[in-house]
Amino acid sequence: QVQLVESGGGLVQAGGSLRLSCAASGRTFSTYTAAWFRQAPGKEREFVAFITSSTSSSGYTYYATSVKGRFAIARDNAKNLVYLQMNTLNPEDTAVYYCAADHATSTLTTPSRYDYWGQGTQVTVSS
Numbered sequence: 001q002v003q004l005v006e007s008g009g010g011l012v013q014a015g016g017s018l019r020l021s022c023a024a025s026g027r028t029f030s031t032y033t034a035a036w037f038r039q040a041p042g043k044e045r046e047f048v049a050f051i052t053s054s055t056s057s058s059g060y061t062y063y064a065t066s067v068k069g070r071f072a073i074a075r076d077n078a079k080n081l082v083y084l085q086m087n088t089l090n091p092e093d094t095a096v097y098y099c100a101a102d103h104a105t106s107t108l109t110t111p112s113r114y115d116y117w118g119q120g121t122q123v124t125v126s127s
Contacts, residue, residue: 001116002025002026002029002101003024004025004099004100004101004116004117005022005023005118006020006021006097006098006099006118006119006120006121007020007021007022007023007121008021008121009096009097009122011124011125011126012124012126013125013126014090014091014125014127015088015089015090016089016125017085017089018089018123019083019084019085019086020036020083020084020086020121021082021083022081022083022084023080023081024081024082024101025080026080029080029101030054030055030075030077031053031054031055032102033051033053033101033103034050034075034099034101035047035048035050035073035099035100036048036049036050036073036082036097036098036100037098037111038093038098038123039095039098039120040095040096045098045111046064047064048063048071049061049062049063049064049067049072049073049084050108050109051073051074051075052105052108059075061073062108062109064109066092067086070087071084071085072084086123089123089125091126092125094123094124095123096120096121096122096123097122098117098118098120099118100114100116101116102114102115102116
């Protein structure tokens with residue numbers, strides 16, 4: 001069982017940066033793939049980035065095309081934390097951002113693959 005709590009959201013101007021954090025409970029969090037998804041009003045939840053476990057592909061990262069080169073996902077297994085560094089933000093990045101985790105090793109861009117979710121943190125980018 002894993003519990004996830006996101007933090008770090010807020011209001012930022014276009015071109016600015018934010019760093020989201022996801023704190024996980026459980027001593028085996030390092031064995032989970034961790035991911036970030038986002039959901040804007042009236043839209044479906046969409047994939048942002050994932051990072052595999054330390055035991056699978058040694059922390060391989062993958063990004064949605066819309067954020068590649070601007071966002072970076074990282075994890076600190078000693079602290080049970082996952083981060084999402086977001087740079088060069090634009091209004092289209094406005095959404096509730098969710099942290100997710102699972103032992104899945106395939107189709108990791110699909111929300112239904114993840115059993116554990118945080119409550120979300122709001123990111124608003126003003127123009």
